[in-house]
Amino acid sequence: MITELGHFALILAFLVAIVQMIVPMVGAHKRWPGWMAVAEPAASVQFLLTGFAFAALMWAFITSDFSLRLVVLNSHSAKPMLYKISGTWGNHEGSMLLWVLIVTLFGAMAAWFGGGLPPTLRARVLGVQAAIAVAFFAFILFTSNPFLRMAVPPFDGQDLNPLLQDPGLAFHPPFLYLGYVGLSMAFSFAVAALIEGRVDAAWGRWVRPWTLAAWVFLTIGIALGSWWAYYELGWGGFWFWDPVENASFMPWLLAAALLHSAIVVEKRESLKSWTILLAILAFGFSLIGTFIVRSGLLTSVHAFANDPERGVFILGILGVFTGGALTLFAARAQAMEAKGIFGMVSRESALILNNILLAVSCFVVFVGTMWPMVAEMFFDRKLSVGPPFFNAAFTPFMVAIGLAMPLGAMLPWKRGRLGRAAWALRYAFGLALALGLLAWAMQTGRSALGPVGLFLGAWVVFGSAVDLWSRTGKTGSLARLFRLPRADWGKTVAHAGLGITIFAIAGLTAWEQEDIRVAQFGQPFEVGGFTLTLEGVEEVEGPNYLSTMAQVRLETSGREIATLTPEKRTYPVARMPTTEAAIDYRILRDVYVVIGDEQAGGGWTVRTYVKPLTNWIWLGCLLMALGGTLSLSDRRFRVAAGARKLRAGGVPAE
Amino acid sequence: MRAWVVQGRWGGTPSYLGLVLAVLLAAPLAAVQPDEVLDDPALEERAREISRDLRCLVCRNESIDESNAPLARDLRLLVRERLVAGDSDGEVVDFVVDRYGEYVLLKPTADGANLVLWAAGPLMLLLAAAMGWAYLRGRSRAAPVQETALTPEEKARLNELLDK
Numbered sequence: 001m002i003t004e005l006g007h008f009a010l011i012l013a014f015l016v017a018i019v020q021m022i023v024p025m026v027g028a029h030k031r032w033p034g035w036m037a038v039a040e041p042a043a044s045v046q047f048l049l050t051g052f053a054f055a056a057l058m059w060a061f062i063t064s065d066f067s068l069r070l071v072v073l074n075s076h077s078a079k080p081m082l083y084k085i086s087g088t089w090g091n092h093e094g095s096m097l098l099w100v101l102i103v104t105l106f107g108a109m110a111a112w113f114g115g116g117l118p119p120t121l122r123a124r125v126l127g128v129q130a131a132i133a134v135a136f137f138a139f140i141l142f143t144s145n146p147f148l149r150m151a152v153p154p155f156d157g158q159d160l161n162p163l164l165q166d167p168g169l170a171f172h173p174p175f176l177y178l179g180y181v182g183l184s185m186a187f188s189f190a191v192a193a194l195i196e197g198r199v200d201a202a203w204g205r206w207v208r209p210w211t212l213a214a215w216v217f218l219t220i221g222i223a224l225g226s227w228w229a230y231y232e233l234g235w236g237g238f239w240f241w242d243p244v245e246n247a248s249f250m251p252w253l254l255a256a257a258l259l260h261s262a263i264v265v266e267k268r269e270s271l272k273s274w275t276i277l278l279a280i281l282a283f284g285f286s287l288i289g290t291f292i293v294r295s296g297l298l299t300s301v302h303a304f305a306n307d308p309e310r311g312v313f314i315l316g317i318l319g320v321f322t323g324g325a326l327t328l329f330a331a332r333a334q335a336m337e338a339k340g341i342f343g344m345v346s347r348e349s350a351l352i353l354n355n356i357l358l359a360v361s362c363f364v365v366f367v368g369t370m371w372p373m374v375a376e377m378f379f380d381r382k383l384s385v386g387p388p389f390f391n392a393a394f395t396p397f398m399v400a401i402g403l404a405m406p407l408g409a410m411l412p413w414k415r416g417r418l419g420r421a422a423w424a425l426r427y428a429f430g431l432a433l434a435l436g437l438l439a440w441a442m443q444t445g446r447s448a449l450g451p452v453g454l455f456l457g458a459w460v461v462f463g464s465a466v467d468l469w470s471r472t473g474k475t476g477s478l479a480r481l482f483r484l485p486r487a488d489w490g491k492t493v494a495h496a497g498l499g500i501t502i503f504a505i506a507g508l509t510a511w512e513q514e515d516i517r518v519a520q521f522g523q524p525f526e527v528g529g530f531t532l533t534l535e536g537v538e539e540v541e542g543p544n545y546l547s548t549m550a551q552v553r554l555e556t557s558g559r560e561i562a563t564l565t566p567e568k569r570t571y572p573v574a575r576m577p578t579t580e581a582a583i584d585y586r587i588l589r590d591v592y593v594v595i596g597d598e599q600a601g602g603g604w605t606v607r608t609y610v611k612p613l614t615n616w617i618w619l620g621c622l623l624m625a626l627g628g629t630l631s632l633s634d635r636r637f638r639v640a641a642g643a644r645k646l647r648a649g650g651v652p653a654e
Numbered sequence: 655m656r657a658w659v660v661q662g663r664w665g666g667t668p669s670y671l672g673l674v675l676a677v678l679l680a681a682p683l684a685a686v687q688p689d690e691v692l693d694d695p696a697l698e699e700r701a702r703e704i705s706r707d708l709r710c711l712v713c714r715n716e717s718i719d720e721s722n723a724p725l726a727r728d729l730r731l732l733v734r735e736r737l738v739a740g741d742s743d744g745e746v747v748d749f750v751v752d753r754y755g756e757y758v759l760l761k762p763t764a765d766g767a768n769l770v771l772w773a774a775g776p777l778m779l780l781l782a783a784a785m786g787w788a789y790l791r792g793r794s795r796a797a798p799v800q801e802t803a804l805t806p807e808e809k810a811r812l813n814e815l816l817d818k
Binding site: 235237240241242243270338340341342343344348349352353355356359360361363364367368371375378379381382383384385386387388389392393516517518596605 | 767786
């Protein structure tokens with residue numbers, strides 16, 4: 001019964017969205033206040049109905065209602081409760097429902113907190129947002145309905161993919177979707193502004209918090225996914241340049257560019273048409289990401305719905321929205337006249353450089369991701385584009401960004417002098433260089449990657465600190481430091497976070513140690529200053545899996561520091577094995593142990609990695625997200641679009 | 655984010671035998687096995703380097719160095735065999751490409767149509783830099799925009815505020 005109500009609510013939400021797409025748009029065009037006012041209640045109703053539909057589906061998963069096809073395919077009565085709940089979005093249909101729920105949530109928030117917007121702009125924003133919702137409601141109802149029943153319900157379900165039964169992955173999709181879909185707000189604002197034919201500083205101020213929120217969520221979502229890959233896939237990689245990872249990375253890069261260019265619009269009334277274009281493209285890449293994941297065009301573990309019909313439908317959505325918006329852009333962009341005047345060296349020009357580097361690096365990722373398909377279709381060459389290509393083609397952009405960031409961040413608006421910014425940063429540069437040289441001296445006969453990464457990371461971190469300090473008028477007064485606007489703090493924290501991530505990735509890549517061997521019980525072996533002893537292997541039964549669990553004693557300089565228990569699990573229902581690495585997390589390094597197979601001649605295969613600085617990768621991501629959040633909580637957004645409430649309101653959707 | 659997984663789910667209630675079979679078949683082989691490792695560390699290091707750039711053909715975007723698949727193991731052994739036989743790194747890669755096609759290369763060659771792939775980034779950067787430069791020149795030389803005069807309503811509102 002609840003299922004049918006949920007289904008019905010979803011259809012109603014679809015109808016409400018159609019009304020919200022048309023009536024306020026007509027109202028804004030004709031200046032009819034009554035018609036424009038339809039948008040707000042419609043947005044709220046749409047959200048509540050979709051929320052009810054989602055709750056109904058979740059209820060079916062929680063109660064293991066095996067009369068529902070989706071629950072049969074993706075759940076099992078013995079599955080732990082957390083994964084029953086996360087199973088709701090651990091499949092194609094449910095995740096699309098979550099997607100559209102977030103679209104309606106953002107729409108509703110724009111309605112609730114958009115009181116300060118001009119009425120026509122607000123009506124148009126909500127109209128465009130509803131149009132996006134309409135497309136996805138139609139997609140769900142016509143191609144991927146989660147509420148289909150089974151004619152003959154089976155006794156039990158087929159279980160969720162065991163790789164997805166993990167706390168890190170339970171929350172990875174909701175965050176990613178909050179990010180992807182958050183960009184739909186930037187898109188709606190951009191299209192509404194094109195229809196209005198007006199972009200000014202106020203517009204930049206309204207669009208920035210949404211972009212910032214989307215970017216923060218994307219950062220967290222990507223970091224969670226990467227962390228999950230690190231501990232779950234069994235050899236400690238953290239980024240693979242998989243098409244689907246790229247699908248989330250491209251919108252992240254563009255969102256980062258967008259939130260920087262929106263500053264220029266807000267402060268200097270320049271870069272207007274470029275910012276509009278970025279907003280359209282950022283959401284366009286979110287849709288491309290959806291298309292990549294759902295169409296099965298590019299193979300990946302995420303591709304849980306390899307159905308050409310769905311792919312064509314999403315391609316249609318992509319074509320209509322990005323194509324339509326770009327056409328509108330071509331027709332109207334001329335009207336966006338720049339006002340600010342600034343020199344070749346200025347904060348504005350630094351932000352333009354930032355935008356060039358981020359947008360072109362996104363383009364490189366895009367070309368690399370799509371190239372295998374293009375080569376096969378047009379040149380009849382079946383080839384691969386893998387991590388070695390991306391590492392070679394993408395890394396230079398990050399190095400350039402890292403080098404330029406501290407200098408650009410110090411430049412004043414309108415007109416600056418590079419020499420002056422460089423002089424202010426001399427100690428940061430010297431310290432970073434000294435650290436790099438120290439690392440160079442201490443390591444022997446290895447690549448330059450580690451020291452260079454350390455220099456670059458330290459340069460960014462120290463540069464950010466100098467930037468913040470210089471805002472206090474270089475008095476060093478702590479009181480003044482803490483009275484600085486939160487946006488200044490946000491900038492420093494987020495920039496430093498990037499520096500830390502750069503440093504950690506370089507350090508991990510350069511200084512990782514690996515050992516593969518057949519370990520005998522009770523015989524210690526050495527890896528990078530640690531002594532490991534395989535003490536025993538036993539069979540253990542989990543709630544819905546069987547495990548082969550080893551005990552490995554970890555010692556350093558004669559002192560025991562941990563007992564690690566790497567596992568190999570088998571999920572009998574899903575008939576899939578997983579590797580559970582055991583990791584000793586420490587500040588400066590992780591010891592990562594994986595158990596392999598029992599050998600015929602006795603002993604077990606054991607792989608051991610000593611991974612320096614790994615945790616700093618995610619610490620850096622966390623700092624970036626924190627920086628974004630700090631910036632989001634700045635006073636000037638609170639007086640603008642009610643953006644502060646955005647985060648508080650964002651939580652229940654998870 | 656992918657792993658080599660045994661694909662597909664068999665419908666219906668699992669039989670005990672089927673379950674055992676599935677578990678046995680699915681038992682993961684660790685990536686590089688101890689018995690594969692060459693005695694000569696320099697040669698082994700070269701083998702690892704080469705393996706990292708070769709794709710496991712039955713996997714999703716994974717190199718043979720990382721993969722658990724039996725085919726990846728065969729390829730790793732092949733690479734080591736060729737190295738022991740005295741091939742240079744390039745010859746080993748050519749040997750594998752001759753047998754399996756350029757699909758095995760994770761780093762595509764820079765020839766023919768692939769030039770587009772490799773040149774796309776640098777060319778786009780040049781284009782973007784040129785456009786950015788032109789925009790900056792325009793902005794630094796632009797005449798200040800005359801602020802448009804206030805509309806009568808705005809003027810009235812201003813007076814109202816000033817009178818307070």
